[in-house]
Amino acid sequence: MRFSSFCSVLFLAVELAVSQQIWDIWQTTWDRSGLFTSLAPSTPINFVSPGAIGMADIVVDDSEVFQTIYGFGGSLTDSAAQLFNNLKTKNSANYWTLLDYLFSPTDGANAAGLNYIRVPLGASDFSANTYTYATSPGDTSFSHFNINNAPSYVFSTLQDILSVNRYLKIHVLPWSPASVPGWMKNSGTMNGGSLTNASVAIYANYLLKCLQGFQSKGLTPFAISIQNEPMNSDTTYPSCSMTVAVEAQIGIAFRALMNDNGFGDVLLIGYDHNWSGVSTYAIPLIEAAPRHSLGTVNEQSTFQSAFPNYDILFTECTGTIGSDWWSDIKWYMDNIFIVGLGYGSSTGLMWNLALDGNGDPLLPGSDSCTNGCRGIVQINSNGTYSVNQEFYAMAQASKAIIPKDVGGPFGQRIGVSVGGELNWALIVGAAHIGDDTDNGTWDPVAVPTTIEFRGMQASYTFPVGVTTLWWFAPAPSFNAEEEDSYALYSETDGKQHPLRFFK
Ligand SMILES: *[C@@H]1O[C@H](CO)[C@@H](O)[C@H](O)[C@H]1NC(C)=O
Ligand SMILES: *[C@@H]1O[C@H](CO)[C@@H](O)[C@H](O)[C@H]1NC(C)=O
Ligand SMILES: *[C@@H]1O[C@H](CO)[C@@H](O)[C@H](O)[C@H]1NC(C)=O
Numbered sequence: 001m002r003f004s005s006f007c008s009v010l011f012l013a014v015e016l017a018v019s020q021q022i023w024d025i026w027q028t029t030w031d032r033s034g035l036f037t038s039l040a041p042s043t044p045i046n047f048v049s050p051g052a053i054g055m056a057d058i059v060v061d062d063s064e065v066f067q068t069i070y071g072f073g074g075s076l077t078d079s080a081a082q083l084f085n086n087l088k089t090k091n092s093a094n095y096w097t098l099l100d101y102l103f104s105p106t107d108g109a110n111a112a113g114l115n116y117i118r119v120p121l122g123a124s125d126f127s128a129n130t131y132t133y134a135t136s137p138g139d140t141s142f143s144h145f146n147i148n149n150a151p152s153y154v155f156s157t158l159q160d161i162l163s164v165n166r167y168l169k170i171h172v173l174p175w176s177p178a179s180v181p182g183w184m185k186n187s188g189t190m191n192g193g194s195l196t197n198a199s200v201a202i203y204a205n206y207l208l209k210c211l212q213g214f215q216s217k218g219l220t221p222f223a224i225s226i227q228n229e230p231m232n233s234d235t236t237y238p239s240c241s242m243t244v245a246v247e248a249q250i251g252i253a254f255r256a257l258m259n260d261n262g263f264g265d266v267l268l269i270g271y272d273h274n275w276s277g278v279s280t281y282a283i284p285l286i287e288a289a290p291r292h293s294l295g296t297v298n299e300q301s302t303f304q305s306a307f308p309n310y311d312i313l314f315t316e317c318t319g320t321i322g323s324d325w326w327s328d329i330k331w332y333m334d335n336i337f338i339v340g341l342g343y344g345s346s347t348g349l350m351w352n353l354a355l356d357g358n359g360d361p362l363l364p365g366s367d368s369c370t371n372g373c374r375g376i377v378q379i380n381s382n383g384t385y386s387v388n389q390e391f392y393a394m395a396q397a398s399k400a401i402i403p404k405d406v407g408g409p410f411g412q413r414i415g416v417s418v419g420g421e422l423n424w425a426l427i428v429g430a431a432h433i434g435d436d437t438d439n440g441t442w443d444p445v446a447v448p449t450t451i452e453f454r455g456m457q458a459s460y461t462f463p464v465g466v467t468t469l470w471w472f473a474p475a476p477s478f479n480a481e482e483e484d485s486y487a488l489y490s491e492t493d494g495k496q497h498p499l500r501f502f503k
């Protein structure tokens with residue numbers, strides 16, 4: 001394990017180049033002296049004429065522009081929604097304070113501005129019971145489809161979040177479409193199995209009903225996946241395996257239905273599973289390819305190389321109760337929020353938005369999360385809550401990409417490279433620091449860094465932690481009428497990584 005780690009963000013707006021200044025800094029440090037803390041410098045840090053470079057020298061190139069970042073967040077499972085709803089009942093002030101801290105996109109606010117939420121269609125392994133919207137066998141037109149079979153707290157919580165964050169993007173997907181024997185699935189149960197051949201042709205209609213159901217709640221989805229984990233059939237919780245051929249057949253039919261029914265703008269996502277199946281499933285599927293975190297992030301780059309113009313969404317990863325706080329944050333930055341985005345992801349999502357301190361409530365009988373999954377937030381039955389390491393990692397990232405102005409654009413990744421003595425400095429720093437398991441050699445070393453931007457230079461010393469920096473500069477066209485906002489991620493875990501900047 002290596003330790004020097006930082007993350008930076010730039011924000012540029014219309015100013016004369018000579019007045020490029022770092023205005024705002026958000027920081028989470030390994031020793032928790034900073035916890036998504038705003039350090040807004042009382043004296044802004046000026047960019048000046050370039051002098052000697054620091055031990056690290058970050059060079060930003062905003063003429064290179066990559067993908068737009070859709071956002072960060074997690075899944076509002078039934079369990080998470082139930083806990084949010086309990087909190088609202090128990091302590092409404094805490095509920096609204098928490099929603100604000102998680103989701104408010106207000107510029108400069110002490111809030112993460114999370115804006116991307118994934119929602120299971122029907123029951124998942126984090127539901128009170130297994131239910132479905134389509135309960136009538138043989139109802140191939142889905143005239144008895146009922147969106148209200150979902151607990152009402154799912155929709156009320158989403159509506160409350162939407163009231164806090166107008167940018168909320170909702171991504172829906174089924175774990176399993178039906179539970180009645182002889183209906184839609186060959187297993188006759190929510191848990192495990194796959195679609196019957198006869199159901200393949202009607203499944204696209206089922207998905208359309210789901211979109212319309214959410215739309216009827218004022219929650220039109222931004223994206224929909226055909227199936228959660230199509231390579232996974234588990235007999236202890238809702239799941240439904242699907243071959244590449246079946247998912248492709250459904251995808252083609254469903255895209256046409258979506259386009260004909262006013263959902264032409266909704267992203268259709270195939271292979272919502274893990275990194276490991278990229279070559280065997282995602283690439284054959286040739287649809288957009290979200291993935292879970294199982295496998296290695298490098299496998300994501302295989303897909304990115306094959307399909308550079310497809311969206312890649314990182315959709316799910318969970319913390320496990322009892323794991324090390326700072327090691328987790330480093331892993332999340334290295335695999336999801338910085339490096340994953342470098343491999344083309346437009347989202348970085350964790351699993352349950354909220355769970356209690358035991359990783360509950362879990363679907364009775366489910367064999368998932370046997371070691372206890374941790375939510376982004378812990379909500380307790382007594383009306384209190386706390387945020388976990390998952391929150392800090394994604395809050396630092398989210399602060400970099402939410403629009404600066406109401407209605408403005410989300411961040412786009414832009415070019416950056418690291419020069420000067422950075423390699424040497426950070427590798428040596430890591431060698432001093434040693435392994436995570438060896439407290440005796442822990443010697444966190446801050447990295448004195450220069451940042452080069454458009455012929456100007458700023459200096460900042462990054463502590464071991466995750467840091468988000470904002471600064472202002474003219475739009476690249478130097479057209480004062482045209483404001484552009486930029487953001488930078490930079491990260492190193494002790495050896496050189498490409499840094500990630502966002503426009
Ligand atoms: C279902 O369809 C697949 C692919 O066409 C075929 O191989 C399989 O035999 C069919 N199964 C049944 C039970 O008809
Ligand atoms: C990805 O999912 C497949 C199917 O469930 C599974 O066989 C594989 O082990 C998973 N990969 C990892 C790294 O867990
Ligand atoms: C509320 O519950 C949590 C979790 O059980 C506990 O840690 C905390 O001390 C409790 N707070 C109050 C005020 O009772």
Ligand SMILES: *[C@@H]1O[C@H](CO)[C@@H](O)[C@H](O)[C@H]1NC(C)=O
Pocket residue numbers: 324326436437438439
């Ligand atoms: C340091 O050691 C303590 C006690 O052995 C352990 O709980 C903690 O996780 C260790 N910290 C790190 C960063 O490894």
